Amino acid sequence: MGxxxxxxxTARGWLAAQLERWARRRxxxxxxxxxxxxxxxxxxxxxxxxxxxAMLLVMLLGSMNYSNSMGLALTFAxxxxxxxxxxxxxxxxxxxxxxxxxxxxxxxxxxARFCVRIHNPSPRKRYQIQLxxxxxxxxxxxxxxSGSEDFSxxxxxxxxxxxxxxxxxxxxxxxxxxxxxxxxxxMPMYCLVYPRPAPAGIAPPHTDVDVGGALQNxxxxxxxxxxxxxxxxxxPRHIAWKNFAxxxxxxxxxxxxxxxxxxxxxxxxxxxxxxxxxxxxxxxWVLSSNAQGHNYGLRLPGTLIEPGSGSAQQARCLEALARxxxxxxxxxxxxx
Amino acid sequence: MARARQQASLDAxxxxxxxxxxxATLLPHAPxxxxxxxxxxxxSAGWRLWLARKSSQLPSRWLRLLLAMLAFALVYASQRGIxxxxxxxxxxxxxxxxxxLEARTRxxxxxxxxxxxxxxxxxxxxxxxxxxxxxxxxxxxxxxxAMLQVTRSGTFLPAREAAGVAGQLMLYTLPVTxxxxxxxxxxxxxxWALPSTSGSAVTxxxxxxxxxxxxxxxxxxxxxxxxxxxxxxxPSSQLYWRGPVLEKFDGxxxxxxxxxxxxxxxxxxxxxxxxxxYTVSLVPHDKAWLLALDLPARPLPADARLSRRLQLxxxxxxxxxxxxxxxxxxxxxxxxxxxxRERALFTFLPERSNPRSQTLARTMRSQASxxxxxxxxxxNKFNREPYVYTLAPKRLDMRNPSDxxxxxxxxxxxxxxxxxxxxxxRAAGIPSRxxxxxxxxxxxxxxxxxxxxxxxxxxxVEVWLDNRGWVRVDPTAAVAPERIRRGLPDSLxxxxxxxxxxLRSVPLLADMRMAWDLANARWDEYVLGYGPELQxxxxxxxxxNMPTPLQLVLLIMSLVAFFLLLLSLYLARNYRPRISDPALxxxxxxxxxxxxxxxxxxxxxxxxxxxSRLGRLRPDIRTQVNNVTTNYMxxxxxxxxxxxxxxxxxxNAVRAFxx
Numbered sequence: 001m002g003x004x005x006x007x008x009x010t011a012r013g014w015l016a017a018q019l020e021r022w023a024r025r026r027x028x029x030x031x032x033x034x035x036x037x038x039x040x041x042x043x044x045x046x047x048x049x050x051x052x053x054a055m056l057l058v059m060l061l062g063s064m065n066y067s068n069s070m071g072l073a074l075t076f077a078x079x080x081x082x083x084x085x086x087x088x089x090x091x092x093x094x095x096x097x098x099x100x101x102x103x104x105x106x107x108x109x110x111x112a113r114f115c116v117r118i119h120n121p122s123p124r125k126r127y128q129i130q131l132x133x134x135x136x137x138x139x140x141x142x143x144x145x146s147g148s149e150d151f152s153x154x155x156x157x158x159x160x161x162x163x164x165x166x167x168x169x170x171x172x173x174x175x176x177x178x179x180x181x182x183x184x185x186x187m188p189m190y191c192l193v194y195p196r197p198a199p200a201g202i203a204p205p206h207t208d209v210d211v212g213g214a215l216q217n218x219x220x221x222x223x224x225x226x227x228x229x230x231x232x233x234x235x236p237r238h239i240a241w242k243n244f245a246x247x248x249x250x251x252x253x254x255x256x257x258x259x260x261x262x263x264x265x266x267x268x269x270x271x272x273x274x275x276x277x278x279x280x281x282x283x284x285w286v287l288s289s290n291a292q293g294h295n296y297g298l299r300l301p302g303t304l305i306e307p308g309s310g311s312a313q314q315a316r317c318l319e320a321l322a323r324x325x326x327x328x329x330x331x332x333x334x335x336x
Numbered sequence: 337m338a339r340a341r342q343q344a345s346l347d348a349x350x351x352x353x354x355x356x357x358x359x360a361t362l363l364p365h366a367p368x369x370x371x372x373x374x375x376x377x378x379x380s381a382g383w384r385l386w387l388a389r390k391s392s393q394l395p396s397r398w399l400r401l402l403l404a405m406l407a408f409a410l411v412y413a414s415q416r417g418i419x420x421x422x423x424x425x426x427x428x429x430x431x432x433x434x435x436x437l438e439a440r441t442r443x444x445x446x447x448x449x450x451x452x453x454x455x456x457x458x459x460x461x462x463x464x465x466x467x468x469x470x471x472x473x474x475x476x477x478x479x480x481x482a483m484l485q486v487t488r489s490g491t492f493l494p495a496r497e498a499a500g501v502a503g504q505l506m507l508y509t510l511p512v513t514x515x516x517x518x519x520x521x522x523x524x525x526x527x528w529a530l531p532s533t534s535g536s537a538v539t540x541x542x543x544x545x546x547x548x549x550x551x552x553x554x555x556x557x558x559x560x561x562x563x564x565x566x567x568x569x570x571p572s573s574q575l576y577w578r579g580p581v582l583e584k585f586d587g588x589x590x591x592x593x594x595x596x597x598x599x600x601x602x603x604x605x606x607x608x609x610x611x612x613x614y615t616v617s618l619v620p621h622d623k624a625w626l627l628a629l630d631l632p633a634r635p636l637p638a639d640a641r642l643s644r645r646l647q648l649x650x651x652x653x654x655x656x657x658x659x660x661x662x663x664x665x666x667x668x669x670x671x672x673x674x675x676x677r678e679r680a681l682f683t684f685l686p687e688r689s690n691p692r693s694q695t696l697a698r699t700m701r702s703q704a705s706x707x708x709x710x711x712x713x714x715x716n717k718f719n720r721e722p723y724v725y726t727l728a729p730k731r732l733d734m735r736n737p738s739d740x741x742x743x744x745x746x747x748x749x750x751x752x753x754x755x756x757x758x759x760x761x762r763a764a765g766i767p768s769r770x771x772x773x774x775x776x777x778x779x780x781x782x783x784x785x786x787x788x789x790x791x792x793x794x795x796x797v798e799v800w801l802d803n804r805g806w807v808r809v810d811p812t813a814a815v816a817p818e819r820i821r822r823g824l825p826d827s828l829x830x831x832x833x834x835x836x837x838x839l840r841s842v843p844l845l846a847d848m849r850m851a852w853d854l855a856n857a858r859w860d861e862y863v864l865g866y867g868p869e870l871q872x873x874x875x876x877x878x879x880x881n882m883p884t885p886l887q888l889v890l891l892i893m894s895l896v897a898f899f900l901l902l903l904s905l906y907l908a909r910n911y912r913p914r915i916s917d918p919a920l921x922x923x924x925x926x927x928x929x930x931x932x933x934x935x936x937x938x939x940x941x942x943x944x945x946x947x948s949r950l951g952r953l954r955p956d957i958r959t960q961v962n963n964v965t966t967n968y969m970x971x972x973x974x975x976x977x978x979x980x981x982x983x984x985x986x987x988n989a990v991r992a993f994x995x
Contacts, residue, residue, distance in 0.1 A: 033939055048446055055450050060459055064523055069864045070460040070469055074476070075759055076516035078453060080509030090503060091907050099939070104925045105560065121913040125502075128488060146913070175505060177487040221497050221631065 015091070020167070024183045030187045033119075034100045036170065040183045042091055049178035052082060053232045056245055066104040082178055090181040092126055093172050098309050103167070105318070111154035112191040118170065119148040128174035130159065132182075133189075134165055143177070160195040160322050164188055194318045197287055198280040204289070205269045231253035233312025262295040262307045265317070277320050286321070290314040346390040346439055350486050353379040354445045357482035359477045361452045362467060363894060364459040365425055368540060370414045372558050373429050376407070380433035395437055404434050421461045424780040428455060442486045449486065452479045460476045465858045477503060485579060501614060511899040519875075519892045521885040522868045539790055541579045541772050546589035550772065551727050551749035560618055561627060561776060562857050563786040567611040572776050573820055574612075574666045576630040576796070576808065577788060579773035580623075584679060585762070588737055589690025590755060591772045593681065597643040607633050609667040617860060618658045624910060626786075627773060629664035630808065637662050645769075646670075646806070653664035657860055670805030674767060682767030682800060690759060691737040697763035708765055714760050715814040717873035718753060725816035750819075753811040754795040767800035769807070775820065783854040919971035926964050926990045933995035957995055964989045 021040075027040055045053070051116050054259035063071030071256060074320040099117040106112050113134055120126045120143040131138040131151035168189070171182035227240055240251045264284045270278035282298070289296040290309065297307035298317045303324065305317055358381075366374060374844045387394060395403075407430045411423065432451055433508030439445050456472050456479070481502040485492050486887035492498065539556050542549065612629055616637075626640050632925040640648045648662075674682070685694065700717075704710035724747035733740040738756045741748055752772050761768035775794035777786040794809040814959070862870070875883055915921055927937055937946060945961070947965040953960040967989055970982035 017504075027938065048443075051446070051450060056452060059454070062457065066461055067867070068460055068464065069866060070464040070472070071457050073469075073513070073517055073863075074453075074457055074460065074472070076520065077476070077513040079516060080512035081505060083512055083896070083900070084505050084508045087903060088508075095911060095913075122911040123914050124911050130489075140492075166942075173487070174486070175501065235470050246624075250695055322778075336827070 019291065020184055024167070024186050027184070030185045032185075032187065035150045035217070036093055036098070036183050038094065038246065040104070041090060041093055041181055042183065043086065043179050043181040045086075045182050046173060048175055048176070050179055051075065052078075052176075054168065065324060081189050082327065085178045088175055088309040089172065092174050093129070093170070093181045093183065095122055096120055096126060096143070096170065098170060098185055099305055101187075101189045103163075103189065105192035105194060105222050105315075105322070106157060106194040108157050108160045112157050112167070112193065112215065113154050113189060114174045114189060115149055115150055115152040116148050116168065118143060120144070127173075130173075132169040132170050132171060137279055140255075157193045158192075160193050160276070163191040163193050172211050173287055192319055192322045194322045195276065195279040195283040198277070200284060200288065200304045201282075202271060202281060204285045219230060224321060228254055233310045233315075235290075235310035236268065238310075262309070263289055264297050264299055266287065266299040267301065268299075275325070283318065283321055286314055286317045321331050338485055346388060346441055348385055349492055350442050351381070351385050351436070351439075353485050353492070354448055354484040355385070357449060357475075357479045358452050358455075361459075361991065362429060362477040363475075364462075364471065364770070365429070365455065368422060368462065369429065372410070372414075372773060373426055377429055377433040379888050384436045384439070386593060389634065394440065400434065400438055403437070404428050404431070407431070407434060417545045421458060421624060424681060425458050427796075428458070429600045438443040438650075442488075445871050446483070449479055449483045452482075455806065459538045461570045464864050466855060477506060480506060485750060491707065496819075511902075512896055515892055515899070516893045517866070519895070521888050528717055528953050533749045539829055540623065541793060542886075543580050543582075543623070544591045545582055545755070545770060545772060545795060546752055546754060547729075547732055547741070547748065547752050550751045550793045550795055553730070553793040554727055554749065554791045556791045557857070559853070560788050560790050561616050561618045562860075563777065563788065564784070565786070566615075569777075569786060570612055570629075570666065571780060575776050576794075576810075577627045577774040577776075577777075577792075578627055578630045578771060579627050580631075580771075581647045581798075582770040583645065584771060587686065587760065588734060593645070593991070597645050597647075597649075600642045600644045600646060602634060603633070604671050605633070606671055607631075607665040607667075608669070610667060611732055612664050613661070614664075615661045617865075618654060618660070619859070619860075622653045624653050626650060626658075626660065628660075628662045630666065630771075631668045631796040632662050632664050632669075633767075635663065646786055649703070657864055659861075659865060664683070671968065672805075673802065674800055679800075682769055683765055685759065685762045689837045690736045690873055692736070692739040692761055693742050693756065694763040696742070697760040700760075701764035707764075707799075710766075711761070711799065713808060715795055715809070716758075717812060718811055719814040723753075723815050725749070725750075725812065726818065738861070746907040751795040751863060752825075753815060754797050757809065757811040763796070763800050769798050769940070771796055771798055778850075780850045780853055780857075782851050783857060785857065787853055794849060919968055919986060920985075922986050923964070923968045923972070926968075929990075929993055930995055935995060954995070957993075960989065960995075 023040075023042070025028070057074060059071065059075040059078070062068075062074050097119040098118055101114055101116050103112060103114045103198065107329045116131055116133070118129060118131070123145045125145050126143040126212040127142055129142055129149070129151075130138050131153065132138050133153045134155055136153045136155050139153065141151065143149045155163065166188055167186045169182050169184050171180055171334060173180045224243055227243065228251065230239065230252050234252045238252045238254075240253050243249065243251045263285075265282055267278055270285075272278050284296065286296065290311070293309060295309050296308045296313070296317070298305040298320055300320060303320050305313075305320055308316075358377075362369075362374065362377070363687070394400075404798040408427070408685070411427045411430055416519060427453060432448055435444075435448055435451075439448070452474070456475055459472065464840045477499070481495075481499045484502050493501070508777050539553065539558050540560060541553070557722065580592055583593040584591045586633050603947050611940070614629070616627065616922040626637060627649050628637075631646060632642060632648055636642060636648065640650050684721065698716075700713055701710050704713050721829065726747050727749055728848050729752065730745045732745065732752075742756055751770075751772075758768040758770050770833035772793070772795045775796075776792050777788040778785050795811070796812065798808055799805050808818065872882065875881070880891075915924075923943070930950075931935055935950065936984050941949070943965050947961050950961045964986065967982045971979060971986050
């Protein structure tokens, strides 16, 4: 569970951090899906629980003072309720299964969205299950009997790179929030953060290499050379939609030669002095090249991506941009 | 990065829930609160609800402070202070109303619900009957449901579901509650001074009597006490339950003399005949006396003494249900003589009060030869002249009430006759005093005990005769002999209001009334009366004699742990995933065997993919794996005629599988 810099200064924050470190050592690294067993559920009374306990004490003294049998009965019944609520709070979490964490890559400045699926295999509804991941809003859902619920969390990003979180926590204070039961799961979770695209306008410099039909395996985009089956990542522009309408099979038109030249997008040629700014421009170029259906390759110091087109090519290029230099992440929240 | 606080702001439905729960807890208090309190509470709740609906700003801090001060002043003025149960409850309710106006988040309303639990408790300080207890279970349910709702983040559960969840939790608490109730060390209070229970007036006899006092009491059907006799109950004419003895007369009302009066020298009493032994279960009356058959003897009930007035007195007012065993002799004589001071006290009359009665008394005394003849003459006067015994007499002229009664209205209840009779004795120089208490009682055929209600309240006279001591004379018996022989209902004038009238006259209802009283009596005895003595009694039955509090606490803890364990087992069954397909269950066994052998299976791996991967990885088990997989897919997905066969083969294959 990530700590805010503010709360880690307090004694409570420090204690919570120590506790999590201890749990990490005890539990080891986790692999999903993970069932929440007894040995990893922790439970403590909350402030509301303390207030309730104080009320019980006052009620007990009052009833004894007046030797009031019904008052005592009420006090004991409510004490029982407190005890049962502790039991139920634990029971409500027990046996839940945390399934995979997924995150869709985003551009810097956008919110990274992590999505955690929690499954309730039992025929009883689970109430008020909350996901805590870093310092974000904490979604709470009831999970219906034998159902699943997706908990999604948005984290603001402002730098490209890999947003890495190391732990998440699942908690619940149902019923009455007298007690809070929680567990920590420790495993790395990633979200790729692409560079923020520079404003459109500056076109890539003319470094195109018209290789004509000489490009490897003859792929180009000029002359129609036949059809081949669709492969994941092929640009939708090249799909033979007429064929699809006729035969219901996805075929891709192959071309040789290009009219649009193959572009090489090179860090060297990106404008600006700052590396991040350069990468921003490259990012924009990748996006625009892809949108225009160009064949494009990416050249970074130490990395070379052969020309290609389609969404898979775009993803490859953007990931290379995101990971370039593998700068340590300042907003790497989970590492603390 | 600022932490996003997940504090659901207070929405209209949360306010509605809290208001509903609070109203449920307020209902038992409603008759005892000043009239303006409930409307004020509802008004603030309504106001808050309206603000929430319109999402408007809450009233400003100054306005709230002003309202709070105003309300406090109102409570202080109407309750004359803020101590005591009634004033405390009033203050609590008023402050709850105001608290509503400043509740911003759902969290703020938790405090209100905690206070609602206190209100439930407070109602028990006033009364602890089984009906109220039953109602309070419902009220607790309502508050607990509201608690469940307002402590949720996000949307509320549907009302039925929330009530179901809360009700289920309350059911689970039953064993724990029972263990705590039975075993928790009962330390007898009070630890601090009890606030007076004024404001919740207790019905019962008082230490003063004016004409009308007892007639008013007779309208009440409330139980004064219950009696269990050892052996047969004595006849109604012997059932004079002796209460406060009133010695001082000021011309209008009778009151007790010095308090406390010195103890009686018991050796001066000559008890005769057979004793009656009985156990009284007294409903708290907030007065420092006990009731006993005329006249109690040693051993006296614990903490009680017999005063010179021949009244059973206690040190402290009776505020809790009290059970005591007593011994009485209907036939007794007080030996010795009155001192001069006593004679003066018992013959004192304000000179100018009731002149006509006094004159009449002197005339009649001079015509009678002996004191006894005079007494008989006065009784005959009541008996032969048209005096009427009624619960609803005409109002008396309070300047000389006895004159007005004897010469004008000639109708009244027992205290009219007792008061006038005692006055006429004093006027003739015979020492006399008024004794109040109860006369008679109804036997409950279901429980074999006697119920004495407030409607049996009675007043009679004692006169001092030399050589015979204090002698009981009941002038009411001269007017309405049925009152003493058969009880109040048979002795009243037609048209008099009768307490519990309908209940008495319809046989089935009368039976139900008696059965209900039995339930009440048992409730009083075993539930409300469950204290240190019954607790020790119960424990000794289980072989635990005089356990220390530590032993009790250990016993409680182990029993509670035991019940929680049972609950865990029960819930484990409830929460276990239900897989109905035997093929899937068998396949899971297979997967478990793989995991045990260190062959990790990814969640996304379909059976076919898994089989081909394992085949590549471990050629030695390929055939086994394929066998399991084929049969599993047949049994699970193709439920045809081959299903049973496939299932059987799957079972064998999984059983034989050894990776």
